[in-house]
Amino acid sequence: MDAPDFKPLFIEWIEEAAIDATKKGTKAALLYNRALDRLRHFEGPILNPKTLRLVQYIGDKTVKTLTAKLRKHCEQNKIEIPPEFAEKEEIAPEAANPSQLTKKPRKKKRYVPRHRSGGFAILIALYIGDKRKRGLTKDEIIKRAGPFADKSFTSNPASNEFYSAWNSVKVLISNDLVGFTGRPKMYFLTEEGQDLAAQLKDTVGIHSTPLKEYDVSYDNHVQVSPDQGLMSSPSKSILPEIHQEILGVHDPVARVYNGIKYDVWPHDEYEIILLIDNREIRSQLERDFFLNRLGSLNVKCEVRSLSVGDTLWIAQHKQSKKEVVLNYICERKKLDDLAMSIRDGRFQEQKNRLKKTGMKHYYYLVEESGIDNVIEMMDAIKTALSMTMTVSEFYLRRFKDVDETILFLASLTQVIQERLNGTKLIVLRPRSVNNQVEYSEILDVFRNEFEHRSTDYECVHLFSMFQDVLGKTGMMTVKEMFVLMLMTIRGVSLERAITIQHRFPTPKLLLHYYHVEHSNKSTEEKKKLLVKEFENEVGNKKIGKVCLEHIYEVWGVK
Missing domain, CATH: 1.10.150.110 (DNA polymerase beta, N-terminal domain-like)
Structure with a gap:
């Protein structure tokens, strides 16, 4: 048997x-x-x-x-x-001798960070600042941890200080005290880290963070609580000055901050809706497929025209029906669509437009159906996806087909609902927003005031403002346009175009190189100029002599 x-x-x-x-x-x-x-x-x-x-x-x-x-x-x-x-x-x-069998394994000594070290400060910052256990970003941790550490959290190579207090996070992770997830990384305390941080906090006598010497209630009024803080707190003489500054720019009663009005939506007053761009729906049949499939998974979903992205999430007020755009957005690509966007330059332009939304979470979803049609571009696709994760810091997910994509969207919707459970939305109501830069800057100002002081708040723009400001006009940068122009030359792939653009950031610099720096050289010499510039490149970035001569014919000939 x-x-x-x-x-x-x-x-x-x-x-x-x-x-x-x-x-x-x-x-x-x-x-x-x-x-x-x-x-x-x-x-x-x-x-x-x-x-x-x-x-x-x-x-x-x-x-x-x-x-x-x-x-x-x-x-x-x-x-x-x-x-x-x-x-x-x-x-x-080989292990069957008595000495090995009776020898007890050496017990690993528990790691405890030194008082006011980087590891100590990070544990305290996460313990105090992440009450809802949703995780904090690196910047959020550094802002909370600074007062608890003797060493700066910013390195200074000019003075030979190549390591900052932030490097201690690696030790905390290796000792299973801190974990991380997502992109950008969200750090959180493990169960062991939670216990250790609580012990350190009680041992040293920390009652609240030094940044919170006053308690700001954004819905009602401002109260000063000078009796809170560290046992060895900083001088209280600075508190009236800080408090006066806050009152000068923030009127919680009128709900005006920095000259901009805002509303506060408690969690029970809004519901979350998933929006799919109507350009993703190529027919009525496909429209019904998305809506019916997501509806069967208990996801409230609508199809609309979106200024940016293929899918995003909004919160709709249950009574007023006003809508705000939440901090999650997705770009969805099939492999053949991705290959086409790399060829025509839309790949860089679309990622740039997503970044200008000022959101916190960017997702790039790739469906691998039709892979046989893009075999010749697989190297370019791999490079593009690698850049999406490393340079753009998007969260990349790859799926077999649209069914797996829909399951992911349903799962992510549930995660967003759980993360925002108990969260109040700070709804920005500026009179006008002139451009996309101002749109993001206003978000950053409000996040610094609200979200960095409490994890109970999420700052958001109205959906109508999102649609009006984030159009396509003027979204392509000089860098992206130059890469697109280079890719029209025979033999110049995405990797090669990016390599050339790194050496010559703008078209003007490439023209200057040919027509000013080397104006006295002959035609044959000019054809070979770029060979030396790129002779050390390897792999997909290596550029052959014939390709470089094509570049000269386009940019070097008067």
Whole structure:
């Protein structure tokens, strides 16, 4: 009789662990998902712990957990426990000497950061500033942590200070005190980090952050609480000056800050709606598909014309029906569409337009259907997606088809609803916004006043303002236009165009290079000028002599 294969059971249990870790936002989610993928593609049956260890990303701890689950499963279903998964595994010959068996493993010493060190300040900042456990960005942590550290959180290479207090976050992560998720990264305390931060706070005697020597109630009035703060608090002489400054720009009663009016929407007064751009809907049939599919997943969804992005989320006031745009936006691409946008330059322009929305969370969704049609552009596509994650700092997700995309949108909608649970929206009502830069600057000013002092607030623009200001006019930068112009030359791919643009940031500089710096050279010499400029490039960025001569023919000939 053949030994049973436990692979399906192990897949089911790791999948459950991956889902649970994803919901909690722990860093173990990535590990579980990788292990799940490798286990599904593992050839052959899983008959014993030794075979299970051969699966990449599955270590001793996971094997021990899965073995315990298997024993429990066998006991509950009155199945004989396989001898291969018995309580004690066979000892390897090299480990079977008495000295090794009796030697106790060395217990790892618990890491505790020194008082007023960078690690100490980061733990305290997260403990005090992230009450709702949603996570804080690097900038948010630094603003809260500064008063608790002796060393600056900003490096200064000019004075040979290459490391700042922020580098301590790596030690906290390696000791499982702090975790992170998403892009941009949101840092949070683990359970162990939460306990340690609470102990440090109580031991040192911290009652509240020094930045909050006064308590601002944005809905009613301003109260000064000089008795709050550190046991060794800074001089109280600065408090009246700070308080006077706040009253000078912020009138909470009239709800005016920095000369701009705003409203406050409590959480129970608005509902969240997912909007899909009508340009994503190519037919009435497809329109119904999106609406019906998302509706079956209990997602409230509408199709509208959007100035920027393919999908975004709004909050609609239940009584007034006014709408505001939330801080989440997606760009959706099929692989063939992505390849086309790289060819015609829309790829850079679209990402730039998304960035000018001033939102906090950018998602780039790529559907891999039709991959056979873009094989010749796979190198350019890989480069573009890599830049999307690293340079643009977008959250990139790849899907097999539109069904997986819809499931992700439904899941993200639920996450947004959970994150905003209990959050009050600060709805900006400026008289006018002249351009996209001013649109983002107003958001930043309000975020510095409200969100950096409390995680209970989210600053947002009216949806009508979003639609009016963020049009396409004037959105392409000189850099993007230059890259687009270079890509019209035969042989110049996206990677090569970007390489050339890094050396010559604007068209004027390339023209100056040919017609001013080297005006005395012959035609044959000018054709070879760029060869030396790019001779050290490798891989997809390497530019051949013929391609560089084509560039001369376009830009170097008078």
